[in-house]
Amino acid sequence: xxxxxxxxxxxxxxxxxxxxxxxxxxxxxxxxxxxxxxxxxxxxxxxxxxxxxxxxxxxxxxxxxxxxxxxxxxxxxxxxxxxxxxxxxxxxxxxxxxxxxxxxxxxxxxxxxxxxxxxxxxxxxxxxxxxxxxxxxxxxxxxxxxxxxxxxxxxxxxxxxxxxxxxxxxxxxxxxxxxxxxxxxxxxxxxxxxxxxxxxxxxxxxxxxxxxxxxxxxxxxxxxxxxxxxxxxxxxxxxxxxxxxxxxxxxxxxxxxxxxxxxxxxxxxxxxxxxxxxxxxxxxxxxxxxxxxxxxxxxxxxxxxxxxxxxxxxxxxxxxxxxxxxxxxxxxxxxxxxxxxxxxxxxxxx
Amino acid sequence: xxxxxxxxxxxxxxxxxxxxxxxxxxxxxxxxxxxxxxxxxxxxxxxxxxxxxxxxxxxxxxxxxxxxxxxxxxxxxxxxxxxxxxxxxxxxxxxxxxxxxxxxxxxxxxxxxxxxxxxxxxxxxxxxxxxxxxxxxxxxxxxxxxxxxxxxxxxxxxxxxxxxxxxxxxxxxxxxxxxxxxxxxxxxxxxxxxxxxxxxxxxxxxxxxxxxxxxxxxxxxxxxxxxxxxxxxxxxxxxxxxxxxxxxxxxxxxxxxxxxxxxxxxxxxxxxxxxxxxxxxxxxxxxxxxxxxxxxxxxxxxxxxxxxxxxxxxxxxxxxxxxxxxxxxxxxxxxxxxxxxxxxxxxxxx
DNA sequence: ATGAAAGCGCTAACAT
DNA sequence: ATGTTAGCGCTTTCAT
Numbered sequence: 001x002x003x004x005x006x007x008x009x010x011x012x013x014x015x016x017x018x019x020x021x022x023x024x025x026x027x028x029x030x031x032x033x034x035x036x037x038x039x040x041x042x043x044x045x046x047x048x049x050x051x052x053x054x055x056x057x058x059x060x061x062x063x064x065x066x067x068x069x070x071x072x073x074x075x076x077x078x079x080x081x082x083x084x085x086x087x088x089x090x091x092x093x094x095x096x097x098x099x100x101x102x103x104x105x106x107x108x109x110x111x112x113x114x115x116x117x118x119x120x121x122x123x124x125x126x127x128x129x130x131x132x133x134x135x136x137x138x139x140x141x142x143x144x145x146x147x148x149x150x151x152x153x154x155x156x157x158x159x160x161x162x163x164x165x166x167x168x169x170x171x172x173x174x175x176x177x178x179x180x181x182x183x184x185x186x187x188x189x190x191x192x193x194x195x196x197x198x199x200x201x202x203x204x205x206x207x208x209x210x211x212x213x214x215x216x217x218x219x220x221x222x223x224x225x226x227x228x229x230x231x232x233x234x235x236x237x238x239x240x241x242x243x244x245x246x247x248x249x250x251x252x253x254x255x256x257x258x259x260x261x262x263x264x265x266x267x268x269x270x271x272x273x274x275x276x277x278x279x280x281x282x283x284x285x286x287x288x289x290x291x292x293x294x295x296x297x298x299x300x301x302x303x304x305x306x307x308x309x310x311x312x313x314x315x316x317x318x319x320x321x322x323x324x325x326x327x328x329x330x331x332x333x334x335x336x337x338x339x340x341x342x343x344x345x346x347x348x349x350x
Numbered sequence: 351x352x353x354x355x356x357x358x359x360x361x362x363x364x365x366x367x368x369x370x371x372x373x374x375x376x377x378x379x380x381x382x383x384x385x386x387x388x389x390x391x392x393x394x395x396x397x398x399x400x401x402x403x404x405x406x407x408x409x410x411x412x413x414x415x416x417x418x419x420x421x422x423x424x425x426x427x428x429x430x431x432x433x434x435x436x437x438x439x440x441x442x443x444x445x446x447x448x449x450x451x452x453x454x455x456x457x458x459x460x461x462x463x464x465x466x467x468x469x470x471x472x473x474x475x476x477x478x479x480x481x482x483x484x485x486x487x488x489x490x491x492x493x494x495x496x497x498x499x500x501x502x503x504x505x506x507x508x509x510x511x512x513x514x515x516x517x518x519x520x521x522x523x524x525x526x527x528x529x530x531x532x533x534x535x536x537x538x539x540x541x542x543x544x545x546x547x548x549x550x551x552x553x554x555x556x557x558x559x560x561x562x563x564x565x566x567x568x569x570x571x572x573x574x575x576x577x578x579x580x581x582x583x584x585x586x587x588x589x590x591x592x593x594x595x596x597x598x599x600x601x602x603x604x605x606x607x608x609x610x611x612x613x614x615x616x617x618x619x620x621x622x623x624x625x626x627x628x629x630x631x632x633x634x635x636x637x638x639x640x641x642x643x644x645x646x647x648x649x650x651x652x653x654x655x656x657x658x659x660x661x662x663x664x665x666x667x668x669x670x671x672x673x674x675x676x677x678x679x680x681x682x683x684x685x686x687x688x689x690x691x692x693x694x695x696x697x698x699x700x
Numbered sequence: 701a702t703g704a705a706a707g708c709g710c711t712a713a714c715a716t
Numbered sequence: 717a718t719g720t721t722a723g724c725g726c727t728t729t730c731a732t
Contacts, residue, residue: 017480019709030719035711043717064481066425067709069416070724077459085448086660091441098435098462107482108460109427112448130367131414131725132457240649266645273649295616296646299590299623310436369725380703385727393701417725420708481709703732708725715720 018059027055038063069131077107078320079133081122081141083207085112087238088266088294089309093139093161096313104321109133113141123147129156135320137161138168139313142206157323161316163208164333169319171312171334175209178305178338179216179261180223182289185303185340186259187224190349191287194221195232195257197246197267213263213291232257236267243270244277251278258349259287265294265304272300272345283347293341301344308336368409377405388413419481427457428670429483431472431491433557435462437588438616438644439659443489443511446663454671459483463491473497476504485670487511488518489663492556507673511666513558514683519669521662521684525559528655528688529566529611530573532639535653535690536609537574540699541637544571545582545607547596547617563613563641582607586617593620594627601628608699609637615644615654622650622695633697643691651694658686 023038024031029048037044037052044052055061069075080097082090094110101108109132113119122128123143129136135157143151143158143165151158152167164170186194196217199210221227231253236242243262247270250257262268268290272282280286290297293306315334323330373388374381379398387394387402394402405411419425430447432440444460451458459482463469472478473493479486485507493501493508493515501508502517514520536544546567549560571577581603586592593612597620600607612618618640622632632638640647643656665684673680 020711021709031710032712032720033718036718039711045717048717062478062480064420064709066416066419066481067724068711070414070420070726071709071711073724075416084445086442086445088438088441091438091444092436094441094460095434095436095462098460102462102468110444110448110458110460112445112452118452128412130412131416240645244649269646269649295590296619299594299619370727371725381726382704382728383702386702389727395701398701414725417708418727420710421725421727423708701732704730706727706729708727711722711724713720713722716718 018056018061020061020063022059023052023055023061026059027052073131075107075132075134076105077109077133078135078137078317079109079111079129080137080139081111081113082139083112083119083141084114085110089238089264089292090139092309093313093316096310096315097137097317098313099310100314100317100321106134106321125150130154134324135159137313137316137320138165139316140207140209142208144206157320157329159316159320159323161312167329167331169323169330169332169334171315171319171336173307173312173336173338175212176216176219178307178340179213179263179291180220181216181338181340182291182303182305183217183220183261184223185342185346186261186287186289187220187226189259189287189346191257191259192226192349193232193255193257193259194226194228195234195250195260196228197234197236197243197250197260197262197271199238199242199263199267200235210263217261229253229255236262236264236270238264238266240266240270240273243267244274245270247271247274248278251275251280257286259346260289262288262290265290265292265297265302268302268304268345269294269296269300272302282345287346287349289346297341298343303343303346304341306339306341312336368406368411370411370413372409373402373405373411376409377402423481425457425482425484426455427459427483428485428487428667429459429461429479430487430489431461431463432489433462433469433491434464435460439588439614439642440489442659443663443666446660446665447487447667448663449660450664450667450671456484456671476501476506479506480504484674485509487663487666487670488515489666490557490559492558494556507670507679509666509670509673511662517679517681519673519680519682519684521665521669521686523657523662523686523688525562526566526569528657528690529563529613529641530570531566531688531690532641532653532655533567533570533611534573535692535696536611536637536639537570537576539609539637539696541607541609542576542699543582543605543607543609544576544578545584545600545610546578547584547586547593547600547610547612547621549588549592549613549617550585560613567611579603579605586612586614586620588614588616590616590620590623593617594624595620597621597624598628601625601630607636609696610639612638612640615640615642615647615652618652618654618695619644619646619650622652632695637696637699639696647691648693653693653696654691656689656691662686 037049140162234246290304490512584596640654
């Protein structure tokens with residue numbers, strides 16, 4: 001074939017980019033020397049190196065990443081898979097990941113695994129990722145046990161964020177104890193009719209977080225010998241709207257709760273709005289605590305559990321980079337701190 | 351050299367993936383035929399094709415994208431550059447872009463151009479993008495005039511979102527008239543002391559949006575022969591916190607405004623919280639209108655301008671795909687609709 | 701309808 | 717310190 005004529009010529013103006021060979025010719029050296037010189041490898045005379053740099057500069061040479069990838073097997077790119085790009089938590093984590101990857105010279109590929117099908121297609125088979133990325137950050141996406149083996153064998157480095165999936169490094173928060181802390185806060189305020197708005201996507205995503213927060217909720221109640229009315233548990237979808245609907249349901253129960261723990265701030269805020277629509281005042285009539293410390297939580301006066309979202313992403317990326325550099329699994333597991341932020345949405349019962 | 355031994359072997363378990371040659375051998379045909387068969391090209395006997403498919407399946411063959419890219423010059427990937435990954439607007443646009451790209455089989459590379467340096471490095475030189483992506487979506491990132499030519503020549507397809515930069519296709523909303531609509535709403539309610547919280551990042555990003563919304567604000571006032579007090583214009587950064595600070599300043603002026611137009615919902619919400627902290631009630635003491643229709647705007651009862659954020663991203667991606675397919679600039683410019691959402695944060699003066 | 705073979709632009713042995 | 721050269725795994729022209 002030869003020259004796959006860089007098609008898609010914009011009105012035929014496509015300038016032919018310089019190759020390593022052009023640089024070699026211009027500098028009067030071999031391509032090997034150019035390669036070494038430009039990549040800062042040893043065994044290049046200083047004078048030669050600067051001559052090569054000069055030539056590369058003149059020709060505006062840019063190495064073709066695809067050729068490098070093909071030759072080295074390193075993509076210098078990492079992939080991040082999230083259930084939902086538009087979600088607040090995920091966007092913050094993504095920002096954190098990007099912030100450490102870009103300076104390290106890695107490209108960031110984003111994959112959304114919103115639907116079970118996407119997830120299946122994406123996670124069920126390690127191979128597609130193989131030459132595309134050097135590593136993968138899985139955010140709140142559990143790898144089904146069956147798929148772990150193939151992934152490990154595939155040679156793609158993975159780290160998980162939000163939940164731990166051995167043997168991969170991970171960065172998590174202690175969702176269970178943080179949730180318990182949130183609920184204890186309510187209990188300490190004298191509340192006994194405490195409701196839960198959780199999120200039930202475990203099935204779809206092998207998503208452990210909702211279950212853990214739910215468990216923390218029950219832990220706190222159990223410590224005091226309390227339990228929750230079945231009708232005081234509603235399931236949302238991590239959205240404002242679903243939180244509103246959940247609260248609507250809670251307020252329609254025979255004994256409405258005096259306090260509510262929502263597994264995310266989005267849902268907590270939906271719940272607050274529902275309360276308002278029902279003519280109730282927060283925290284006078286009902287106390288509400290959320291989880292995340294969303295950008296807008298403070299403006300809402302929402303009591304919540306803060307988690308360092310951006311740092312979580314950054315840490316995940318750093319772990320991945322470390323693993324890549326080590327060339328072997330590091331087995332690191334970072335557990336990031338959480339903090340109860342007491343604001344105006346909770347108050348002593350009565 | 352040969353075999354760049356797919357290093358980073360996970361405990362040496364790295365399974366050697368199948369190449370096109372393996373498939374050819376297994377199917378008893380040549381690699382050329384395998385290539386044709388698997389890509390659905392014509393001139394392959396049906397029986398041959400199925401034999402090849404069988405073999406590929408058996409060997410779990412996955413073509414190496416890097417090799418294809420090198421051979422064809424098509425990356426089957428597109429890049430999206432945003433000023434700020436964690437911003438609500440950008441995360442929604444990103445989600446929209448991903449939703450159309452993924453089904454089309456394109457990888458999505460995300461670049462953050464938060465700092466002027468990043469922007470400069472990224473936009474100032476089209477070449478790095480060249481073999482990495484087939485096209486680029488620039489979200490609210492204006493290309494300095496000097497850089498347009500090189501980009502056009504580089505053969506990378508670009509579309510801009512949020513602002514138009516000829517000759518690239520674009521998707522925008524009419525920020526100026528939408529802002530005027532928002533302010534007219536305030537004026538129609540009898541307000542005369544109307545303040546503006548804008549965002550002044552034009553310099554950093556060649557970012558046209560703030561200026562347009564600002565212009566719309568002035569348009570509406572001018573229609574009524576009104577003008578704004580200089581101290582009634584504050585500049586934020588599209589964040590809740592900066593909106594709060596801006597409102598603090600507005601409320602400290604000698605004649606505090608009775609109404610405020612904020613150039614984004616985040617800032618509007620910060621302003622609402624500031625008003626509350628100052629003991630004021632919205633809309634009783636001050637009316638506030640925002641821009642975006644953020645996920646949480648409805649819960650806040652915030653009157654605002656809705657723009658179809660996800661669709662904007664989707665449309666941008668679609669335009670890019672069309673341009674790629676056409677192999678030539680399409681010159682399409684989509685102007686998406688906006689809508690005034692009247693809620694509880696605005697009311698008649700008095 | 702199929703195959704042989706020449707690249708695509710790099711990197712990395714292996715000389716020298 | 718530098719050059720030669722054989723790949724990396726595909727695609728595509730040109731024969732057949």
